[in-house]
Amino acid sequence: MASVFGKPRAGGGSQSAPLEVNLAILGRRGAGKSALTVKFLTRRFISEYDPNLEDTYSSEETVDHQPVHLRVMDTADLDTPRNCERYLNWAHAFLVVYSVDSRKSFEGSSSYLELLALHAKETQRSFPALLLGNKLDMAQYRQVTQAEGAALAGRFGCLFFEVSACLDFEHVQHVFHEAVREARRELEKNSLARPLFISEERAVHHQAPLTARHGLASCTFNTLSTASLKEMPAVAQAKLVTVKSSRAQSKRKAPTLTLLKGFKIF
Numbered sequence: 001m002a003s004v005f006g007k008p009r010a011g012g013g014s015q016s017a018p019l020e021v022n023l024a025i026l027g028r029r030g031a032g033k034s035a036l037t038v039k040f041l042t043r044r045f046i047s048e049y050d051p052n053l054e055d056t057y058s059s060e061e062t063v064d065h066q067p068v069h070l071r072v073m074d075t076a077d078l079d080t081p082r083n084c085e086r087y088l089n090w091a092h093a094f095l096v097v098y099s100v101d102s103r104k105s106f107e108g109s110s111s112y113l114e115l116l117a118l119h120a121k122e123t124q125r126s127f128p129a130l131l132l133g134n135k136l137d138m139a140q141y142r143q144v145t146q147a148e149g150a151a152l153a154g155r156f157g158c159l160f161f162e163v164s165a166c167l168d169f170e171h172v173q174h175v176f177h178e179a180v181r182e183a184r185r186e187l188e189k190n191s192l193a194r195p196l197f198i199s200e201e202r203a204v205h206h207q208a209p210l211t212a213r214h215g216l217a218s219c220t221f222n223t224l225s226t227a228s229l230k231e232m233p234a235v236a237q238a239k240l241v242t243v244k245s246s247r248a249q250s251k252r253k254a255p256t257l258t259l260l261k262g263f264k265i266f
């Protein structure tokens with residue numbers, strides 16, 4: 001995986017291997033997923049992103065004095081959850097983002113939380129999710145109150161924050177680190193919750209256990225995926241490569257390093 005953004009690895013010591021955490025950012029188009037991801041990784045707010053691109057970034061973080069190898073998948077669903085298995089089977093924790101100035105995006109975040117709850121029920125595991133009301137700087141155009149956000153989060157038992165990708169970095173960083181803490185707690189609680197890795201690129205067909213039965217008709221699993229997910233057999237044998245979503249595969253012609261419009265990534 002290309003180490004795209006973020007901080008370099010901390011000093012070349014003989015420390016123990018960092019904790020590995022996969023974090024998926026979910027939400028309707030325009031909620032600010034890319035802006036928050038870029039803010040976290042670069043401390044910068046960049047206003048224009050290609051909405052069709054999706055990729056996974058890695059960053060070396062230190063959370064509560066512990067080194068963490070964090071991977072962030074900035075997803076690019078259309079208006080509803082699609083081909084969800086690419087992140088459901090990959091992430092240890094989820095950030096579900098809506099925009100405080102958009103009721104539609106708030107309703108979209110509710111669908112994502114329902115999807116996660118259903119996934120947890122089906123796999124009999126719990127997946128930490130944080131609900132984020134983004135664009136707090138646009139509070140004068142609010143369509144969603146803070147109380148509504150808190151109530152939705154409460155309904156699904158997740159943490160809730162209001163943030164802005166164009167205000168202070170520390171607040172955004174705090175939220176991402178909270179997601180790492182949640183994931184770490186869950187991983188520690190369940191030592192069987194081993195990370196997934198991509199073994200090879202190969203077409204696989206999935207049945208659709210999460211579809212209409214639960215009213216999630218738009219979340220179709222009966223699609224062509226480019227990645228075959230397997231449980232990690234042992235750390236030493238695992239080969240990790242960049243996750244490529246089916247949507248990214250079909251839409252993306254540009255190489256990974258030109259992911260963000262007008263933004264050079266080294």
Ligand SMILES: Nc1nc2c(ncn2[C@@H]2O[C@H](COP(=O)(O)OP(=O)(O)OP(=O)(O)O)[C@@H](O)[C@H]2O)c(=O)[nH]1
Pocket residue numbers: 027028029030031032033034035036046047048049050051052075076077134135136137138163164165166167
């Ligand atoms: N004012 C303000 N604008 C924001 C903020 N976050 C994102 N935006 C703007 O909202 C628009 C959508 O942001 P994106 O980060 O592309 O949203 P996204 O959720 O990644 O959307 P897709 O890529 O379409 O899935 C862009 O014009 C951003 O500049 C924010 O916190 N405040």
